[in-house]
Amino acid sequence: GAVVSQHPSWVICKSGTSVKIECRSLDFQATTMFWYRQFPKQSLMLMATSNEGSKATYEQGVEKDKFLINHASLTLSTLTVTSAHPEDSSFYICSARGGGRGIYNEQFFGPGTRLTVL
Amino acid sequence: QKEVEQNSGPLSVPEGAIASLNCTYSDRGSQSFFWYRQYSGKSPELIMFIYSNGDKEDGRFTAQLNKASQYVSLLIRDSQPSDSATYLCAVKSNYQLIWGAGTKLIIKP
Numbered sequence: 001g002a003v004v005s006q007h008p009s010w011v012i013c014k015s016g017t018s019v020k021i022e023c024r025s026l027d028f029q030a031t032t033m034f035w036y037r038q039f040p041k042q043s044l045m046l047m048a049t050s051n052e053g054s055k056a057t058y059e060q061g062v063e064k065d066k067f068l069i070n071h072a073s074l075t076l077s078t079l080t081v082t083s084a085h086p087e088d089s090s091f092y093i094c095s096a097r098g099g100g101r102g103i104y105n106e107q108f109f110g111p112g113t114r115l116t117v118l
Numbered sequence: 119q120k121e122v123e124q125n126s127g128p129l130s131v132p133e134g135a136i137a138s139l140n141c142t143y144s145d146r147g148s149q150s151f152f153w154y155r156q157y158s159g160k161s162p163e164l165i166m167f168i169y170s171n172g173d174k175e176d177g178r179f180t181a182q183l184n185k186a187s188q189y190v191s192l193l194i195r196d197s198q199p200s201d202s203a204t205y206l207c208a209v210k211s212n213y214q215l216i217w218g219a220g221t222k223l224i225i226k227p
Contacts (some may be wrong), residue, residue: 034215043206043217043218043219043220044162044206046215046217049214091159091161093161093162106150106164106167107164107215109154109162109164110161111160111161112161114159
């Protein structure tokens with residue numbers, strides 16, 4: 001149980017284009033999804049937290065107009081990197097947390113999406 | 119500022135020995151503590167969680183929590199080369215996970 005998928009697993013795009021990354025909880029309903037970014041040899045950095053049906057809460061320093069997050073259902077959240085630039089190249093990882101008690105109330109990670117902006 | 123501290127390593131341990139990873143946290147009100155393993159180029163994988171003081175064992179892994187001293191540790195017995203990874207400590211504080219920077223563990227054959 002507690003499987004989270006991400007799509008695509010890697011993407012290469014030209015500078016100025018927008019990229020959408022999908023995060024799905026496959027066998028549980030995710031009341032909350034988290035988006036992280038990780039640069040090489042650095043730790044995870046939380047970008048934003050989203051609850052189903054409401055606006056995402058962004059961490060300080062993360063531009064909400066550049067990183068658009070939609071959590072329209074209990075099993076799907078999307079992150080759109082708008083007008084991507086080379087400095088946005090990173091490993092983007094989502095995690096999902098179910099409600100209630102027990103293990104599903106903890107965070108389970110998707111496999112990540114490696115974005116390279118040329 | 120709530121913080122979780124880990125030694126970045128690398129921690130080098132001979133195959134078959136016990137690897138000991140440590141983590142300290144600043145928020146005394148934290149209730150849940152997690153260890154994630156992250157292989158290079160992959161996303162983190164939850165391997166242990168602990169809520170109560172004391173030890174919790176799962177196979178070769180033992181998590182130890184001491185709330186009075188505000189530290190949590192992970193012991194890996196009979197270390198294998200496949201255990202080589204970065205181990206991330208995470209502490210739940212006010213429904214948010216606060217992450218340590220991770221300790222890189224290298225198991226030498």
